[in-house]
Amino acid sequence: MGVEASSWTAEVPSSVSGLQGSCIMIPCSFNYPEPEKKPSEFTGIWFKGTHDTIYHPDRSNIIKDYRGRTELVGDLRQKNCSLRIDHLHRSDKGPFHFRVEIKDENKYSYIHDTVSIAVSSSPDPPSLSVREEVKLGVELSASCSVSHSCPSDSPLLTWSHSGTPSVQSQQLTNGQWKVTSSLTFTPSITDHNQSLVCTAEHRGVKPVKMSKTLNVKFCVPYHADVWESARLGYSGMGATAGHMRQSVGDLWERFDSPFSRREAALKLLQLRQDSRSVADYVVDFRTMATDTAWNQEALFDMTSSETLCRNKDELAAQELPMDLDSLIALTIRIDGALDGRVTHTTTPINLRVSGNQSEAIQFLLKPPQVLVVLEFSWLQRPDPLINWSTGG
Template structure:
């Protein structure tokens, strides 16, 4: 279940005529073992008292158990795990709760922003219930969202992004990417009050062997979830390129020509063959980028005797029996 806040906010325009009002979400969801922040702001219709006091209470129909109070003890289940995240002077009454556990699921909390505690006034009964924020504690991690920026092609740079929303910016979940090796950048972004998004982006050079990317999210409470993205890697075109030849060559002369092809199989490079009897032959393998190689075959041969046009073919055969042929015409003189 994703971390979330109910977008329906509760604003008490005049808290039982005490001259102040507050705004909080009607519900908020967090993970067991993690922390959560209930966003809260308040206003005063008159000048704000200098000795203003903020107390948070657990809703009960006939009592007022405090869950946060800087001056007095709070109930056991919230002892030592609650705090305010901003100062009263900034009119912020947001409450942080650490170490969420399932015993706090469905609890309803509400703030009291006054010089005196709520117990100093008359019994409030059911009027408070409609102004509470319900805590929803989940024990199931949501799947992280995986996406890739561009079509993955061998030898090209690509970037994959994995993100998840959460409620604990001080101890965010861990995102781990597997399936590729590259450089990671992690960013935390505030999505809305009480909700953050953690994103990890990995940049790498696509290889032929890349099949998928897996992202795992792990929370401090031990929950985890994963998502997998199939890459469907595209290979570059295996195009055989022959060096240019002069407009005319002399019969009986020695001539050299090179054929080159880009490929993604360093353990199975293409095999070249030529339509003329060569004197020498040299094959060179060069890594162009990560996952992309170039194999070049250079032959030296004697130009056949006789005027006219001679055909020179260069063939590259790949390990999958795919063949690429390039042909040039030699204008032979003599």
């Protein structure tokens, strides 16, 4: 029932929900006929049923089962009669009603405005929200929330993944609150097919959990946007001078590549494994990489973004190497084991191709019935200086 001016009315929800062992807050407001003189003193009392006193300023008036468990948290001078019950019991069902006694004025019991409590023995699992598909190396935010009835002792939310958490609390209706924890982290390859778990710990009960499996997407060329910006700038298709200078700076810093090599770099960025084996992809990759003069960091990012796509489930269980040659060797071994084509790889041979520039190649061994040919046209392009006795 709503509060009306200058009448004996009260507003409480007909029912509130609480967890056994936790606390509960019963929201309550009341009104009374305004006397000529402003009241100086109020006494608030709560009853269970018709006569059992569960709250009274004089503790001796409270029945034993509720003594020390109830507190009037509202300010009666502000017409707020909200009640808190601690250590909720299954027997704390009600119904409950409020009574006010105004000094030198009237007294009134709001027996027609009652509230009951639905007591549960176990909490609901938290609600977990995270994107269906996440990108490798791209910052991600996940959120976990749970409703509760005890703002002074809200549930503790924890995550199975490291990151930066933040917590917010929000008051809902009918004596309910919601606490939300947001976790920000950057997914890695080892997160693929792993569970992201949020655990809610309520006082006095067993923790409850909710989990979702992360699907980490690997197939995104990390630096394609940088090269595309440069291409647009150099071709005069509307990029500003400032944009062009920033693009050039990015190219120099990340790829250590002169302007004359940008076409080769763009071709390499467009290279895709598609349905080919990793071994076949690597042959084209190494050939094109020779013309770009990219540094090892850029080449590592480029090949990992493409080759991890095909074998991400298998690679998720591996400890990834941090250098290009070892990464290529690992992906070839896994890919070969899966499709039965490549059975062995040789140790990379370092070729000096021009001046101080060198390039590592390795031979991919397939079953004997498959002919392996190192094409003369490929050797002509880098024109390598090979020392077969030293492997360099």
